[in-house]
Amino acid sequence: MAVKRMRDTDKIDRPRERIAAAGPEVLKNHELVAAIIGKGIPGHDVNAIATDITALLDEKGTGVTYNDLVEIQGIGDSRASQMVASFELARRYLTRSKTTISRPEDILMMTTDLLHKHQEYFVAFTLNGAGEIIHRHTITKGTLTHSPVHPREVFAPALIDRAASVIFVHNHPSGNTEPSDADIAITRTLAEAGDILGIRVLDHVIVAATGHTSLKERGLF
Template sequence: MQNYILDYSKSGKQPNIRELTLLNGISYPDDEELIMLILGKGTKNNPIESLAEKVTKTINSSNEEELIPNLKKINGMGESRALIIAAALELGRRRRGILRSSINAPKDVIPFLQHYTLMPTEHFITVTVNGAKEILSTRVVSVGTINKALIHPREVFANAVSEYASGIICCHNHPCGQCYPSNADIDSTKILQKAAKILGIVFMDHIIITKEDYFSFLEHGML
C-alpha cells in the first residue's frame, strides 16, 4: 500500500490553497490547484504539486475513453484516484451542460474550449453537432509542438462519422499568442472542408484561439 502524506505545506503558498479557496471561493484555484484539492494528498515519491501537474496534462491530452487508463499510468494515481478525477469531470460536464448546448455563432463554442489556450503546445480539437446545432462531443484529435499539430482527415472525421453528426467545428490553439492563421492552417482547412463535403458533414468553421482573442475562418469569409 502506498504511503500517502499531506504535503500542501510544501507548496510554497502562504496561506495554502485550501485556505485561499475558502477565503476567495471555488473559482479562485487554477486547474492544477483544483486537482490538488480533489486528490488532497501526494505520495512519498510524487508530491501533490507534481501529481496535479501530471494529471492536468493527461486530462488535456486525453479523450473520454482514454482518460481513466491514462490517469492510471501516472505514478501515485491508481484506479480509485483515476475514477475520482473522471467522476469530478463528468459531474462538471453535466452541470455545465456542454452537451446539447446550441452553437449558433463562432463565439458560442469558445467557452467550451478556452482552457486549451493555457496549453504550451498546439491542441487540435473537434466539436461535433447534430442537426439542431447542439454539441454532441468535443475531442482532442492531435497534440503537437509549440507551433504545429499534425492532423489527418481520417482522425478529424472519425468521431463525427460514428456519431452521425450533421456538422463539425475544428479548433486549435496558438500558444505563441498570434491569432491569425498560418499558410499551413489555411491549406489544412481547405483539405478538411473538401473531406467534409464528401462525407456529407457540414464544415461549420475552423477557429483559432489564444488567451486574448479568436479567429474564425467563417467570420472572415474564408470558407
Template sequence: MGESEKRERKLRRLFETLAPVAAFSKQQARQRCPDLTPQFLAATLRDLVREGILDRYETSQEETFSWRDARVRSDPDPWISRQINGSQVTAQPEGERPRERLLAGGAEPLSDADLLAILIRVGVKGESAIDAGKRLAKTYSGKLSDLRRASKDELRRISPAVTVTSYAAIMAGIELGRRVSRHEKLHRVSSSPITSTSAAVKYCDERFGGLAISGVQEEFHIVTLSTKHLPINTHFITRGTLDASLVHPREVFRPAIRDSASAVILVHNHPSGDATPSREDYQVTDRLTEVGRLIGITVLDHIVVASEGSVSIRETA
C-alpha cells in the same frame, strides 16, 4: 491575580525561555520550563504547531520542535494578546453565526467574510473564524479572484486562523466554485444551436478557455454537432504544429461518424496568444472542408483560440 493574568504570565515565560532556542525537544522544553505544567506546555506547543508558528518532527525517540514564524518568535506580544483577549464564534448568538445563517436562508445572502469564515471553520485562540473571514475579505476586497493564487503563508500573514486544514478548504472551495460556474456556462452554450460565426466563437471561448490561456503546444480538436447544430461532444485529435500532414482527415472524421454528427467545428490553439490564422491553418481548413463535403459532414467553421481572443477562419477567409 486573575486567571487571564496567570495565563499571560505563563505564555510569556514559555516564549522567554524557548524563543532564543532554534530547535528543542519536548523533554528539553519541560526541563527549561519546570514551573509550567506538562499539560499547559503540551497544549501551548500544540497550538503553536497548529497555527504554523512551530514545525513539529517526530522520531521513535522524541518529539522535536523548531521555530517557523520568525515574527511571532521575535515579537510574541500580539499572539499572546489574542490568546487572552480574542473572540470566538461560540461567543456569537447562534442566529448570527455564518453557518447557521447559511442553513436557514442559503448561501447567497452571506457576505464574502461569512463564506470565508465557514471554510475556515475553526479559529485559533484569540482569532475566531469570523475574525479571520473579515480579515481575508477586507484584504481581497475588489480583487477576490486573486485569492485562488495566494499561498498558505500569504494567508497566514493575514490571519493566524488560516491553518493547513483551512487553507486546503479555501482552495478546494474556490476550485469547486470555478468548476460549477464553468459547467453552468457550458450547459447554457451547449443547449443553444451553433448557427453563426459568433455562436461558434462563443462556444469555443467557453469550452476551450483553458487551452487558449495555458496551452503550451498547438492542439487540434473538433466539436461534433447534431442535425440541429447542437453540440454533441468534443474530441482531441492531435498535438503539434498544425499542418496538412499532421491533421489527417481519417482521424478528424472518425469520431464525427461515430457520433452520427451532421457537422463539425474545427478548433485549435495558438500558444503565442495571437489568434491570427496562418497559411497552414487555411490549408488544413480547405482540405478538411472538401473531405467533409464528400462524406456528408459539414465543416461549419474553424476557430483559432488564443489568450488575446478567438478568431473564425471562415470569417477571415
C-alpha cells in the same frame, strides 16, 4: 472477488428499495442496472448480470447495442430490448439540454482550457442536425507551433457520432491568432472532405489568451 447475490442483501439495501427511500442518485452504476433488469436467472444472480452489463458499458459507453447485450448470460431478447430502450429514452431527453452553436463565441467557453497550453491542440466538436453539440474530441496534440491533422483522424469520431456538422478549434500558444497558410490549407482540405462525407464544416476557430479568429468569418474557406 465474488459478486454478492441479491438474496443475500438486506431488503432495505436492495436497489429498488433504496431508490424508493433515497432516490436513484445514491446508487452505483451496477445497482442502477440491477434495478432496471429486476431479477436474475438460475445460477446467475441479478447482481452478476448487472456487473457484466456495467463492464460492457464501461468498455463501449453509448455504443452498446442490442446484439452486445444478448451475448451476456442472463440477458435475453426482452431484457436487451428493455436496456436499449432505457438508453434511447435517456439520450432523447438529454439532447434537449444540449448547447446550440450559432456563432464562434458560443464555442469559446468550452475551449478555455486551451488558452494557456504550451502545445497546439486540435479539437473537433461534433454537432447534430439541430446544431447541438454531441461531443468534444481532441484529435491531436502537437508541438509549440504545429499540430498535424489528417482528414481520416478528424472525421472518424464525427462518423461514429453520426454528426451532421463539425466545428474545429485549435490554439496558438504564441498568442497570435492570425491563421497561417498551413491553417488555411488544412481547413480547406477538411471542408472538401466533409462535403464528400456529408458532414459540413461550420467553422475553424483559432484561440489564444489574446482572443480568437474565425476562419469562416474571414471567408477563408
